[in-house]
Amino acid sequence: MSGQARVVARFGAELILRTESGELLRAVSRRNLVKHGPAHLRAAVCGDYVRFEPGDGDKAVAVALQPRRNVLVRPDHRGRPHAGAANIDQVLIVIAPLPTPDWGIIDRYLTAVAALPATPLLIVNKSDLLEASDARLIADTEALYGGLGYPVLRTSAKNGEGIETLRERLRGHTSLLVGQSGVGKSSLTRALDPGLEVRVGELSALSGEGRHTTTVAHLYALSSGGDLIDSPGVRDFAPYQPTADDLAAGFPEIAECAHDCRFHDCRHRAEPGCAVKAAAEAGRIPPSRLRSFLELEGNSA
Numbered sequence: 001m002s003g004q005a006r007v008v009a010r011f012g013a014e015l016i017l018r019t020e021s022g023e024l025l026r027a028v029s030r031r032n033l034v035k036h037g038p039a040h041l042r043a044a045v046c047g048d049y050v051r052f053e054p055g056d057g058d059k060a061v062a063v064a065l066q067p068r069r070n071v072l073v074r075p076d077h078r079g080r081p082h083a084g085a086a087n088i089d090q091v092l093i094v095i096a097p098l099p100t101p102d103w104g105i106i107d108r109y110l111t112a113v114a115a116l117p118a119t120p121l122l123i124v125n126k127s128d129l130l131e132a133s134d135a136r137l138i139a140d141t142e143a144l145y146g147g148l149g150y151p152v153l154r155t156s157a158k159n160g161e162g163i164e165t166l167r168e169r170l171r172g173h174t175s176l177l178v179g180q181s182g183v184g185k186s187s188l189t190r191a192l193d194p195g196l197e198v199r200v201g202e203l204s205a206l207s208g209e210g211r212h213t214t215t216v217a218h219l220y221a222l223s224s225g226g227d228l229i230d231s232p233g234v235r236d237f238a239p240y241q242p243t244a245d246d247l248a249a250g251f252p253e254i255a256e257c258a259h260d261c262r263f264h265d266c267r268h269r270a271e272p273g274c275a276v277k278a279a280a281e282a283g284r285i286p287p288s289r290l291r292s293f294l295e296l297e298g299n300s301a
């Protein structure tokens with residue numbers, strides 16, 4: 001059997017592929033599917049499209065990697081660049097009343113999403129807990145990001161609020177779930193498609209590496225349409241050293257205002273004639289956004 005397939009998960013040199021007819025297949029990958037470029041971009045990752053051919057025994061062989069629309073790179077546990085997922089067109093940034101949302105983390109995600117590039121959707125999950133917790137902080141978060149033009153959707157994996165709307169938003173796209181551990185990413189995946197649990201089990205059996213199934217990104221085909229990537233574990237995704245361009249894309253309101261700074265290389269700290277600082281003081285740029293920008297800029301190359 002040969003053809004084109006999408007990578008559902010990768011365990012070292014082993015891949016789980018989904019063929020164009022929807023069948024799941026174990027495969028091994030040829031070394032260095034891509035001949036040139038940085039080492040971390042040469043292997044197939046979750047969300048990639050590959051060509052495969054029959055191999056020895058029951059495993060296929062991935063022989064070529066199709067060009068990527070984008071690839072998400074994050075630091076591995078030693079801080080080296082590592083490709084996590086590819087061909088993403090929408091990123092679902094999930095927050096919840098608990099754990100408490102952190103605007104610095106949301107801004108970090110938004111910067112990385114703009115750099116991919118992909119469309120962000122901010123999801124406020126656990127809406128069923130709102131009464132019992134800090135409803136004010138959630139309302140402020142929705143007002144802040146809604147006001148900046150980002151779409152915001154309330155959901156509950158528990159009582160089903162917003163789930164049908166979310167299904168609509170996912171149809172026809174490849175979406176990636178990100179957010180702090182415990183916000184409900186995996187619960188949302190299950191709420192979107194209760195049948196997935198069975199397929200998850202099937203995947204784990206196929207991989208023969210059950211212990212990895214809890215740490216490796218998986219691409220799920222939703223029965224309502226669309227592919228959804230969930231990355232278990234805490235190290236889901238953080239931008240890899242945003243460049244000045246990434247920052248401008250992640251903070252369009254600051255980038256636009258910066259045109260009016262007296263110095264074209266103004267860093268918006270203590271320079272005279274800084275339009276960004278003036279706008280923040282006048283309340284036209286949210287102070288938390290400027291704080292996030294300066295923090296990320298401090299880390300940037």
Ligand SMILES: Nc1nc2c(ncn2[C@@H]2O[C@H](COP(=O)(O)OP(=O)(O)O)[C@@H](O)[C@H]2O)c(=O)[nH]1
Nearest residue numbers: 125126127156157158181182183184185186187
């Ligand atoms: N009340 C409530 N609890 C939820 C909701 N979504 C997830 N949880 C709970 O939050 C915890 C973490 O969920 P999980 O899906 O594992 O979060 P993940 O780490 O982001 O994948 C679990 O105990 C879930 O049952 C929700 O919408 N409402």
Ligand SMILES: [Mg+2]
Nearest residue numbers: 185186232233
């Ligand atoms: Mg999870």
Ligand SMILES: [Zn+2]
Nearest residue numbers: 261266268274
């Ligand atoms: Zn400035």
